[in-house]
Amino acid sequence: MTAKTAPHGLIDPGASAVAEKGWFAAHKWLLARRLSQFAVVVVFLTGPLWGIWIAKGNLASSLTFGILPLTDPLMLLQGLAAGHVMTGAALAGAAIVVVFYALVGGRAYCAWACPVNAVTDLAYWLRGKLGLERGVALKRSTRLWLLAAVMATSAATGTIAWELVNPVTMLHRGLVTGSILTLGSAALVTAAVFLFDLGISARGWCTHLCPVGAFYGLIGRASVVRVSAWRRAACDNCMDCFAVCPERHVIAPALRGEAKGAGPVIMSADCTNCGRCIDVCSKTVFRFGTRFHNAPSDAVSVGDGVDSAAPPARVA
Amino acid sequence: MAGRHDTRDGMTDPARRAMLAGAVKGACAVGVLGALLAIPAHRRAEAVALRPPGAIAENDFTAACVRCGLCVRDCPYDTLKLSDLGDGPALGTPFFNARAVPCEMCEHIPCVAACPTGALDKGLTNINNAKMGVAVLVSQETCLNYLGLRCDVCYRVCPRIGEAITLELSHNTRTAKHAFFIPTVHSDKCTGCGKCERACVLDEAAIKVLPHVLATGQLGKHYRLGWEEKKKAGQSLVEPSPEVQVRGMEGVEMTPGGTYKLERRPDGGFKEFKP
Numbered sequence: 013m014t015a016k017t018a019p020h021g022l023i024d025p026g027a028s029a030v031a032e033k034g035w036f037a038a039h040k041w042l043l044a045r046r047l048s049q050f051a052v053v054v055v056f057l058t059g060p061l062w063g064i065w066i067a068k069g070n071l072a073s074s075l076t077f078g079i080l081p082l083t084d085p086l087m088l089l090q091g092l093a094a095g096h097v098m099t100g101a102a103l104a105g106a107a108i109v110v111v112f113y114a115l116v117g118g119r120a121y122c123a124w125a126c127p128v129n130a131v132t133d134l135a136y137w138l139r140g141k142l143g144l145e146r147g148v149a150l151k152r153s154t155r156l157w158l159l160a161a162v163m164a165t166s167a168a169t170g171t172i173a174w175e176l177v178n179p180v181t182m183l184h185r186g187l188v189t190g191s192i193l194t195l196g197s198a199a200l201v202t203a204a205v206f207l208f209d210l211g212i213s214a215r216g217w218c219t220h221l222c223p224v225g226a227f228y229g230l231i232g233r234a235s236v237v238r239v240s241a242w243r244r245a246a247c248d249n250c251m252d253c254f255a256v257c258p259e260r261h262v263i264a265p266a267l268r269g270e271a272k273g274a275g276p277v278i279m280s281a282d283c284t285n286c287g288r289c290i291d292v293c294s295k296t297v298f299r300f301g302t303r304f305h306n307a308p309s310d311a312v313s314v315g316d317g318v319d320s321a322a323p324p325a326r327v328a
Numbered sequence: 329m330a331g332r333h334d335t336r337d338g339m340t341d342p343a344r345r346a347m348l349a350g351a352v353k354g355a356c357a358v359g360v361l362g363a364l365l366a367i368p369a370h371r372r373a374e375a376v377a378l379r380p381p382g383a384i385a386e387n388d389f390t391a392a393c394v395r396c397g398l399c400v401r402d403c404p405y406d407t408l409k410l411s412d413l414g415d416g417p418a419l420g421t422p423f424f425n426a427r428a429v430p431c432e433m434c435e436h437i438p439c440v441a442a443c444p445t446g447a448l449d450k451g452l453t454n455i456n457n458a459k460m461g462v463a464v465l466v467s468q469e470t471c472l473n474y475l476g477l478r479c480d481v482c483y484r485v486c487p488r489i490g491e492a493i494t495l496e497l498s499h500n501t502r503t504a505k506h507a508f509f510i511p512t513v514h515s516d517k518c519t520g521c522g523k524c525e526r527a528c529v530l531d532e533a534a535i536k537v538l539p540h541v542l543a544t545g546q547l548g549k550h551y552r553l554g555w556e557e558k559k560k561a562g563q564s565l566v567e568p569s570p571e572v573q574v575r576g577m578e579g580v581e582m583t584p585g586g587t588y589k590l591e592r593r594p595d596g597g598f599k600e601f602k603p
Contacts, residue, residue: 059401068397068398068401068402068442069398069444070395070396072394072395073396073398073445074398075442083394083444083445084394087394088394091391091394094390094391095388095391096392096445096447097446098392098444098445099443099444099445099446099450101444101445102394102446105444142348142349142352143345143348143349144349144352144353147353166391170387170391171390171391171418172390172391172393172394172395175394175395175418175419176418181420182419185395185397185410185420189400189410191410191412194412196370197412197413197420198412200363200364200366200413201363201367203363204359204364207355207356207357208360210352211352211354211356211357211359211360212356212357212360
């Protein structure tokens with residue numbers, strides 16, 4: 013625990029979880045997430061590289077195994093604002109995406125699918141290593157204003173406007189077509205986002221500016237799969253979960269809401285369901301659950317016969 | 329784990345930390361601005377790039393295309409590419425460069441079938457009706473056929489030989505005994521596939537496929553071609569010209585068309601004209 017209270021705050025959140033649970037268990041969801049992000053790129057590359065076609069296209073719109081269409085609903089809406097009604101495949105693809113993220117959490121897109129997440133996580137990690145202060149303070153609501161601007165610009169110019177700058181699709185396109193290797197849009201825009209997050213504003217892009225994340229957050233307002241602080245009574249206020257959370261305002265209402273009669277489930281649409289809080293908690297306070305188990309009585313007290321040494325059964 | 333933090337002791341000097349942080353921040357700001365500046369810096373003189381078959385009008389296309397690249401993936405000849413900085417078309421949209429790889433005009437048009445958004449119109453079922461652009465013989469000064477030779481390569485490779493490109497004969501006055509075989513594009517038949525541009529034997533193609541907007545003129549909407557209208561109506565739609573009296577021709581009889589009936593004299597002149 014001494015390592016955590018260095019002069020510059022929590023420098024190694026999760027150290028006590030590693031000591032308690034072992035390295036692998038303390039990085040379980042992080043590893044799963046990196047694997048998922050990796051898979052979202054690799055399934056598009058097996059075809060062009062080895063002739064094994066799994067998914068074609070990119071994050072904007074794709075076709076998996078020749079039958080499953082997926083389309084970014086934000087593209088569909090921009091096209092609509094620009095005056096184009098898309099055809100059946102795109103409409104079906106967007107509907108599937110909306111339903112899926114309304115189930116697993118809207119911003120699970122950010123944590124589990126978006127390739128930019130790994131870039132900004134790297135910037136944040138490096139920022140901690142270099143001991144940089146938070147930098148330019150941005151409001152989280154900026155991304156919603158940007159989203160509104162994107163729609164307005166699409167309508168005014170008759171184009172899918174965000175695609176001129178969208179780092180999400182540009183990076184993914186660069187990765188699945190190999191154009192990232194040239195000094196083209198994918199490399200430049202990704203570098204800009206990385207450097208912005210590293211040197212200008214901590215977690216600036218994903219947490220404050222990205223309108224794609226803001227849009228998926230809106231989809232996930234009523235999403236089913238949620239992180240629950242179901243053993244919040246065991247919390248020892250070590251602050252590790254706050255230190256690793258990219259949207260740290262979402263935790264407190266669930267973790268510390270007992271006195272106000274709040275349930276243990278993190279209900280904010282800003283939560284990305286990354287599960288890092290579950291990883292770093294040495295007291296196994298968090299786990300994945302659903303929004304339907306959010307009565308204050310759904311949180312167990314520590315003496316409830318739950319063996320604190322054994323990790324609880326996973327729900328999701 | 330404890331050993332990891334020992335190295336930090338050397339960095340606890342606040343002045344050193346502040347200097348390091350300032351340097352990193354400055355370098356990052358330079359990097360962000362540099363990367364953003366590099367994007368417009370890539371822009372070259374507008375390249376002429378062609379859209380895949382079935383692409384809807386350019387203004388609508390940028391509202392419909394989500395840049396997914398499914399058309400590119402399903403193109404069996406690697407003709408289509410997604411645009412990047414400097415290519416010309418809107419970033420991420422599909423295009424092809426005819427001189428590099430022309431469109432092979434697949435019978436089943438897989439690129440159109442792959443498009444999920446309608447940016448490529450599913451109504452295009454016969455590839456011969458594609459309108460990707462129009463071939464234009466832009467360099468009459470270097471085209472070998474214009475120089476009087478029988479190259480004919482553009483004509484020979486055209487998938488619609490004899491329809492989209494014909495060879496029009498005219499007299500070669502330079503040799504006085506040969507003919508020019510002038511490759512002539514018919515825009516209503518040309519699909520813009522670009523095989524002619526690809527095949528042109530010159531170092532720089534004399535025939536190039538251009539987008540319709542660059543390649544074709546447009547008559548004013550009010551223009552009517554008199555001879556076409558006459559054919560449709562079965563007769564001339566304009567009144568015969570009124571008779572205009574010409575000085576010195578008084579008393580000479582005029583036809584209804586407005587021509588004088590002149591009488592030829594035995595010496596070859598006309599009776600009405602005084603020598």
